Amino acid sequence: MRQALRIERMIVVGWMAILTISAAAQTTGQLRLLMEPAGTTSYLLDGKHRMAQREVSLLEGPHRFVFWAPERRMLDTTIIVPGGGIRDIRISLRYSEEYIEHLSRMKSYASMQRWGRVVPPIVAGAAGVWALVSYLDYSAAHKDLVDLEDAYRTSADPAGINRLKDVEIPAAKDDFQKARTQTYLATGLFVVSAGAAYYLRRKTSATKAPVFEDKEKVRFDGLAWTPDIRGGGSWTAGLTIPIR
């Protein structure tokens, strides 16, 4: 019986010695994470811990990291932590395809808004100014004709009357007709461009701006596993609802 107790005691002491040795052998290391974009990048460590700090102390050995930042693509990688040392890791996250596509859509939208809402009113305004200037020219040309008619009535200079009838009145009539044609053209352009501006303004107003849905974020949120004290756990998922 005593022999049995001695053996049992030796086994316990032996186990304790093994545990102590193994604990002493597993040292920690430090990781210094230089993440781009800075400030908004977060990561999931070993599928459990969602973190954002730049420096982290871990047991030496491989650890799984999943990095993510808004508008960026997730980076799933394994980093080996050196025991007792510090390791600098530089992480640069690429823009996600969805975000690049969103930027392209935003560019098209902005271009459409600019061309649809800004340019036509400018063209219409310019056409309006042209129409107004043409109309003033037209009025001046008409006044010239009236003045020449008055000049005919008040003139007592036969040679002057001849010049009036042969040169000045035909020239003034020509100017008048040109000014009238230009006024009609400018007014027509004004009407068309103003109509186009109105139509495009309505059309662009009805077009909604593209909304960016960060699918990478949804995927990243879905990866977070939160262990509970009973050994179980729960998955954390995120849902993005655009609020306008």
Added chain:
Amino acid sequence: MDGRLDHSHPMNGRSQYLLSLGAMLLMSACYKDDLDPAQLTNNPFDPEYVGENVFVSEGTYTETVFVPQIGNVLRQVIAFRVRSELFLSDVTYSVRVHDLENDQTILLDADPPGGDSFKYYKQNLVIGTPVCLELRLSNNLSAARAEEICVTL
């Protein structure tokens, strides 16, 4: 900005714009291009004047004038009048007289000055035969339509 909503009807601005545009077009349409130089023929100073005669003969007679160092001279006076009521405005003018009998041309001013009566003097009397004058209103060395008057002493 101050929390109040703009309740103005969106058509108001457009209506005003269309109204002003329409007014502009209407005014444009009102300008007529009906001034035709060929139709301008009612000014007596116009070489292409087609109205009533401007010159009216007031007869002819003789008068004796004293010319220093020569003595008394008999001359023929041909009087005529300009119908200034046909003028379209108040103007000053002269009359260019072309004597068809001797082919001489002179420029006459009104006698008395400022009036519409003119006198043409011929030194050589023409008795019993009509004397014809071609008359034109004149200004700045140019002359209007020619009219002819004939008188017999």
